[in-house]
Amino acid sequence: MYLILLGAPGAGKGTVAKMLLKEHPAAHISTGDILRGNVAAGTELGLQAKKFMDEGGLVPDQLILDMMKGRLAEGDAQQGFILDGFPRTITQAEGLGKILDELNITLTGVVSIDVPEQIILDRILSRRTCSNPKCQAIYNVKFMPPKVEGVCDKCGGALIQRADDNHETVRNRLAVYKEQTAPLIRFYEEQGKLFKIDGTGGTPSGVYAKVRELLG
Ligand code: ADP
Ligand code: ZN
Numbered sequence: 001m002y003l004i005l006l007g008a009p010g011a012g013k014g015t016v017a018k019m020l021l022k023e024h025p026a027a028h029i030s031t032g033d034i035l036r037g038n039v040a041a042g043t044e045l046g047l048q049a050k051k052f053m054d055e056g057g058l059v060p061d062q063l064i065l066d067m068m069k070g071r072l073a074e075g076d077a078q079q080g081f082i083l084d085g086f087p088r089t090i091t092q093a094e095g096l097g098k099i100l101d102e103l104n105i106t107l108t109g110v111v112s113i114d115v116p117e118q119i120i121l122d123r124i125l126s127r128r129t130c131s132n133p134k135c136q137a138i139y140n141v142k143f144m145p146p147k148v149e150g151v152c153d154k155c156g157g158a159l160i161q162r163a164d165d166n167h168e169t170v171r172n173r174l175a176v177y178k179e180q181t182a183p184l185i186r187f188y189e190e191q192g193k194l195f196k197i198d199g200t201g202g203t204p205s206g207v208y209a210k211v212r213e214l215l216g
Helices: 013-021 031-041 044-055 061-072 090-103 117-125 167-181 183-190 204-215
Strands: 002-007 027-030 081-084 109-114 127-130 138-140 194-198
Touching: 002 013, 002 183, 013 027, 013 081, 013 109, 013 138, 013 204, 027 031, 027 061, 031 044, 031 061, 031 081, 044 061, 044 167, 061 090, 090 183, 109 183, 109 204, 117 127, 117 167, 167 183, 183 194, 194 204
Parallel strands: 002 081, 002 109, 027 081, 109 194
Antiparallel strands: 127 138
């Protein structure tokens, strides 16, 4: 399974990815997670990416493509992957196409998770993320709370609100999504790769069931 999950911030890409992985072994590649890991570790890439992330803007395409070229060439990605948060621009999608050609990989499909903006804002502001860079599990204080308040079920790490999960940054991220990422829906539709799903179906497991149905 070589899958791209497409959707606005807060659409549930990360949550759906983690659920799919329980049954389909594949590399979960989240560019947001990789970037946050780099910021936490203070790498050169992290230093360059941080200012864009803090503002809710996009990290420049070339940095992302270089990072992903390396990541997709790693052994685990050859058996299958779920891309979460990449590609985010037409330039990135074209770059990904070249990388996959070189690796002789054909995309299984692109799942576009559709959620209206009002719901997204509410979800993101109540989202909490595990502060352990190796875990980064996602919770929601309203819809998917951890067993113990403020503590990650999986690793015991402290749950935090991501620096970019605030009102103003979210508005920027949604505007950037509309302008730069939403055109990818058309791009993959024209390639006959797109599956659209409604991401408002209450529980994330309902969305997950639909993804599985689409993939057969
Ligand atoms: P969300 O989907 O909730 O916006 P992510 O964790 O996917 O969050 O991304 C967080 C931030 O990391 C983005 O706002 C952006 O600054 C940066 N980022 C992640 N993936 C990409 C990408 N493919 N291209 C450019 N910037 C990216
Ligand atoms: Zn954790």
